Amino acid sequence: MRSTDVRRLAALAVLAVLVAAVLPWVTRSAEEKRLYVFTPAGISSISITDQDRHEYIALQDLLPNLGQVGIRRERDVVRLRVGAVEGEFRDGRNRFRIGKMQVESALKVRIDESGRVLVPLDLLPEIIKQYTGAEPELRLASHKLYLRGVAQYVSIELRRTDPSTLVLTFPVAVSPNITNEGGRVRLSFTHEPVLMSADRIDYQDKLIQSIAFSEPNGASEITVQGAAPLLTGFSEGGRVITLSAAPAPPKIAQAPAQPPPSTSPIAAPVTPGRLPATASPGLPETPLPVHGVVPFFVMIDPGHGGDDSGARFSEKFQEKDVTLAIARRLRAELQDRGITAVLLRDSDTTLPLEQRAEGANLRRAGMFISLHAGGPGVGVRVYTALVPPADPKVREQAGPFIPWQSVHAAFLDKSRVLGEQMVSELAGRKVDAQLMPASIAPLSRVASPAVALEVAPPRDNPSLDGLNAPAYQQAVAQAAAAAVVGALAHMLEEHK
Amino acid sequence: MISRQLQITIALLLIALLAGGVYMYELRRRDERNLLQSADARPVTAPVAGPKVPVTLVVAFDDDGVLMRRQAEVALPDDPSGRAREVLRALLAEYLQHPAPHKVGEGADVDAVYLVEGGLCVVDMNAKFATGHPSGVLLEQFTVATMIETLAVNIPGVRRVKFLVEGKERETLAGHADLTTMYDVDAVHQIVTGLEKH
Numbered sequence: 001m002r003s004t005d006v007r008r009l010a011a012l013a014v015l016a017v018l019v020a021a022v023l024p025w026v027t028r029s030a031e032e033k034r035l036y037v038f039t040p041a042g043i044s045s046i047s048i049t050d051q052d053r054h055e056y057i058a059l060q061d062l063l064p065n066l067g068q069v070g071i072r073r074e075r076d077v078v079r080l081r082v083g084a085v086e087g088e089f090r091d092g093r094n095r096f097r098i099g100k101m102q103v104e105s106a107l108k109v110r111i112d113e114s115g116r117v118l119v120p121l122d123l124l125p126e127i128i129k130q131y132t133g134a135e136p137e138l139r140l141a142s143h144k145l146y147l148r149g150v151a152q153y154v155s156i157e158l159r160r161t162d163p164s165t166l167v168l169t170f171p172v173a174v175s176p177n178i179t180n181e182g183g184r185v186r187l188s189f190t191h192e193p194v195l196m197s198a199d200r201i202d203y204q205d206k207l208i209q210s211i212a213f214s215e216p217n218g219a220s221e222i223t224v225q226g227a228a229p230l231l232t233g234f235s236e237g238g239r240v241i242t243l244s245a246a247p248a249p250p251k252i253a254q255a256p257a258q259p260p261p262s263t264s265p266i267a268a269p270v271t272p273g274r275l276p277a278t279a280s281p282g283l284p285e286t287p288l289p290v291h292g293v294v295p296f297f298v299m300i301d302p303g304h305g306g307d308d309s310g311a312r313f314s315e316k317f318q319e320k321d322v323t324l325a326i327a328r329r330l331r332a333e334l335q336d337r338g339i340t341a342v343l344l345r346d347s348d349t350t351l352p353l354e355q356r357a358e359g360a361n362l363r364r365a366g367m368f369i370s371l372h373a374g375g376p377g378v379g380v381r382v383y384t385a386l387v388p389p390a391d392p393k394v395r396e397q398a399g400p401f402i403p404w405q406s407v408h409a410a411f412l413d414k415s416r417v418l419g420e421q422m423v424s425e426l427a428g429r430k431v432d433a434q435l436m437p438a439s440i441a442p443l444s445r446v447a448s449p450a451v452a453l454e455v456a457p458p459r460d461n462p463s464l465d466g467l468n469a470p471a472y473q474q475a476v477a478q479a480a481a482a483a484v485v486g487a488l489a490h491m492l493e494e495h496k
Numbered sequence: 497m498i499s500r501q502l503q504i505t506i507a508l509l510l511i512a513l514l515a516g517g518v519y520m521y522e523l524r525r526r527d528e529r530n531l532l533q534s535a536d537a538r539p540v541t542a543p544v545a546g547p548k549v550p551v552t553l554v555v556a557f558d559d560d561g562v563l564m565r566r567q568a569e570v571a572l573p574d575d576p577s578g579r580a581r582e583v584l585r586a587l588l589a590e591y592l593q594h595p596a597p598h599k600v601g602e603g604a605d606v607d608a609v610y611l612v613e614g615g616l617c618v619v620d621m622n623a624k625f626a627t628g629h630p631s632g633v634l635l636e637q638f639t640v641a642t643m644i645e646t647l648a649v650n651i652p653g654v655r656r657v658k659f660l661v662e663g664k665e666r667e668t669l670a671g672h673a674d675l676t677t678m679y680d681v682d683a684v685h686q687i688v689t690g691l692e693k694h
Binding site: 008015303304308310311312319353372374375376377381383386405436437438439440441444452454 | 503507558559561630631632633634635637640667668671672673674676677679683684686687690691
């Protein structure tokens with residue numbers, strides 16, 4: 001064997017080792033990919049699939065973020081309607097139609113066996129623009145999609161005083177996690193759709209050296225590098241963050257003139273009927289009236305979704321699907337009774353528990369109904385929140401605030417009224433029902449009357465078929481809708 | 497000189513060999529993990545030291561949807577934290593039987609119990625307690641409520657209970673029961689009373 005052959009073989013062997021080493025990692029990372037969708041209601045995430053080495057998503061997962069979705073399938077054609085605009089998609093074609101507009105694509109549209117329309121990720125801005133008329137912001141590298149102008153660009157100003165201060169101004173109040181490591185301050189935004197127009201800015205300054213932007217794991221991160229320790233301050237209701245030189249530490253012999261201010265984790269005001277002030281990122285800084293000028297509507301929370309399947313009844317039958325089916329029926333039943341109802345999720349998307357409470361609170365929902373499904377037993381269990389009583393010591397220290405987890409305490413009586421109405425309406429439809437308190441997330445964080453329903457199979461058919469029976473789900477939805485009407489009438493009567 | 501075809505064949509063989517090796521390695525690791533998990537799933541046992549004393553366990557019965565009190569003899573150590581841990585382990589042992597009146601995650605165990613001044617009891621559970629727990633509002637409520645009530649009945653002075661999993665706060669037990677909260681023993685007692693069958 002000649003030396004050139006040996007070298008070739010060695011090179012091939014190295015290549016093979018690299019392929020073998022990288023292959024499992026590539027496969028694994030492909031499984032974990034998700035698109036984070038930011039809307040005014042919160043964040044959800046959608047699964048990304050790889051097709052022909054390109055990233056695709058299912059339109060059925062995305063479109064509910066744009067409005068009411070209608071789906072029709074005829075052989076190889078799937079028609080997806082959002083509001084009045086209908087799109088027509090065919091499997092394996094490079095062009096499709098949305099409204100009157102033909103959209104060309106370098107990559108083919110796919111339709112899978114279950115009728116899901118898979119489109120390349122980079123086509124999303126064009127698709128959303130055709131459906132809504134508004135162009136979203138898509139960050140391909142970080143897998144983030146910002147809808148309806150929610151992206152919040154930070155404006156940066158370096159004030160060259162002595163020493164300098166760096167002023168970050170945001171369009172709305174923000175509440176980042178702050179990590180301070182010597183001269184480096186990291187502001188991590190896990191909920192807010194924060195963006196910076198440049199990835200990095202370097203300063204010729206004695207104190208502030210640079211500011212950089214990154215987007216790790218769906219979050220946004222701003223890192224400020226200083227030559228000396230930096231102090232972070234908030235002003236203008238959380239819209240402005242100022243980074244300045246930290247004061248020199250006191251000498252050991254000197255006692256501090258004032259004890260340091262206590263940092264309490266509490267976040268919501270005590271006054272009943274008010275929302276938490278800065279409990280969670282994204283919430284407005286000033287308290288909002290719950291039943292102010294916002295028209296009454298019911299927020300329906302179909303439990304679980306996306307990565308969180310909830311209880312797995314069988315290989316293909318999961319709690320997240322049952323809750324969504326009942327939620328859609330309940331929405332229709334409420335609308336039939338003239339009551340507006342909004343679903344926190346209308347597709348198979350992941351929605352964190354905190355986001356669910358925030359979504360309801362931000363929109364100032366009049367009532368909140370969380371839906372769950374599963375055993376043991378039969379019928380429907382109606383739960384009200386088990387809100388922990390506030391610790392008097394904590395309350396005293398907290399001043400006008402109460403713990404975020406006790407936000408619901410002021411609404412507990414009304415929740416019980418709603419729960420009792422639910423049990424009564426269910427019993428009237430010959431569905432077994434019982435009312436009890438439970439510490440179930442996210443009820444205790446909801447700033448409105450709220451209950452959770454756990455739907456188990458009916459007594460006359462205690463099986464998965466029984467749980468999935470349309471007639472049974474419809475009966476539960478009708479009872480819940482009638483209970484909302486009853487509870488509302490009761491509350492209005494009390495108000496008089 | 498080696499022909500081009502032979503070079504390609506050798507390269508392909510090498511790739512196949514390496515890919516096979518990686519796959520075998522992954523399989524072996526998976527087997528090891530499974531073996532460790534099954535070994536850890538053994539029911540917990542009471543400590544050998546300490547006299548056996550009667551304790552009251554509040555046990556959930558999923559099929560009937562009720563809670564019942566049961567008497568058991570458990571060897572308890574002298575220190576209150578250790579006693580609390582063993583009482584909870586005795587309850588978990590009920591739930592880890594086959595068949596069990598109520599199920600928890602296979603291999604569920606109490607890592608530690610801390611009794612803090614002011615009636616606070618911090619219960620630190622292992623990961624399998626949460627990862628293997630059946631999902632459901634009532635199922636999770638049964639676990640949490642019976643653990644708290646069992647603690648309250650056997651360890652005087654416990655007013656509030658906080659659950660940790662592997663030393664860290666966890667959002668929910670298995671998607672429903674809130675573990676970020678500090679449970680008030682009196683409030684839980686009300687729930688237990690409502691579900692109890694005498």
